[in-house]
Amino acid sequence: MAEIQLKNISKRWGSFVGVDDFDLTIADQEFLVLLGPSGCGKTTTMRMIAGLEEASGGEIWIGDRMVNDLDPKDRDVAMVFQSYGLYPHLNVYENIRFPLRVRKADPATHDERVLKAAEMVELTDFLHRKPAELSGGQRQRVALARAIVRKPSVFLMDEPLSNLDAKLRVSTRAQIKNLSHELKVTTVYVTHDQIEAMTLADRVVVMKAGVVQQVGTPTDIYDNPANTFVASFIGSPAMNLMEGDIKGGRSAAAMPLFPA
Numbered sequence: 001m002a003e004i005q006l007k008n009i010s011k012r013w014g015s016f017v018g019v020d021d022f023d024l025t026i027a028d029q030e031f032l033v034l035l036g037p038s039g040c041g042k043t044t045t046m047r048m049i050a051g052l053e054e055a056s057g058g059e060i061w062i063g064d065r066m067v068n069d070l071d072p073k074d075r076d077v078a079m080v081f082q083s084y085g086l087y088p089h090l091n092v093y094e095n096i097r098f099p100l101r102v103r104k105a106d107p108a109t110h111d112e113r114v115l116k117a118a119e120m121v122e123l124t125d126f127l128h129r130k131p132a133e134l135s136g137g138q139r140q141r142v143a144l145a146r147a148i149v150r151k152p153s154v155f156l157m158d159e160p161l162s163n164l165d166a167k168l169r170v171s172t173r174a175q176i177k178n179l180s181h182e183l184k185v186t187t188v189y190v191t192h193d194q195i196e197a198m199t200l201a202d203r204v205v206v207m208k209a210g211v212v213q214q215v216g217t218p219t220d221i222y223d224n225p226a227n228t229f230v231a232s233f234i235g236s237p238a239m240n241l242m243e244g245d246i247k248g249g250r251s252a253a254a255m256p257l258f259p260a
């Protein structure tokens with residue numbers, strides 16, 4: 001069970017507010033996407049959940065534990081970053097195995113667990129290769145396998161697809177969604193790409209300048225954007241915004257006329 005509760009968390013550096021009063025419960029096994037433009041506080045929020053950044057205020061709960069004072073390694077979270085973070089001198093097998101060694105998992109179980117994780121991301125044929133001998137997509141799959149090998153209850157993913165080309169991004173996106181479902185983990189996924197957010201998320205959190213603008217399912221957010229910022233950020237092609245007044249429950253905006 002890994003419900004995540006963010007109770008009014010904030011992050012300040014001096015007088016600068018990176019994340020302001022973020023309050024949300026992420027359900028067990030939910031796929032939650034943090035979406036917003038560069039600098040809006042997505043990564044900082046995720047780093048606070050991971051324990052890589054200390055919250056300036058508020059409480060972070062994972063399952064039934066308040067984790068504010070726990071080290072990242074004690075929070076039962078696995079992270080996947082844009083930069084892969086693989087060890088160049090280790091082959092794929094040893095890269096995937098690394099978290100098991102660090103956490104001193106029973107060595108008798110390593111082989112089976114590494115092979116299973118590699119199989120889930122279709123890397124079985126590449127186990128002997130070093131990261132430099134892999135494509136970007138294969139490297140990202142090693143990073144995914146390394147995250148799943150120790151069966152964490154929470155996945156934290158920070159723009160994991162941004163180094164991949166468009167086609168690979170679509171297939172790896174589907175793979176991430178399947179993995180998260182199959183492994184029954186709670187996933188927090190950061191992106192500035194609204195298509196990625198709308199296709200992956202159970203719920204999306206749209207942020208701007210450290211402040212949550214709206215939380216909802218992709219359909220909620222698309223159909224009922226909370227404000228013009230959300231409306232202008234969502235939709236491809238972008239939504240047209242027109243000024244107008246509501247009179248008697250109807251819009252009185254000047255509508256352009258198109259020939260029938």
Ligand SMILES: Nc1ncnc2c1ncn2[C@@H]1O[C@H](COP(=O)(O)OP(=O)(O)OP(=O)(O)O)[C@@H](O)[C@H]1O
Pocket residue numbers: 013016017018036037038039040041042043044045192
């Ligand atoms: N260590 C720090 N000291 C001061 N300000 C910081 C620090 N880390 C991040 N910030 C600021 O906090 C804000 C939020 O940063 P964050 O990395 O969370 O944004 P983001 O939404 O993930 O952006 P991007 O999509 O570009 O990664 C930014 O304005 C950033 O400059």
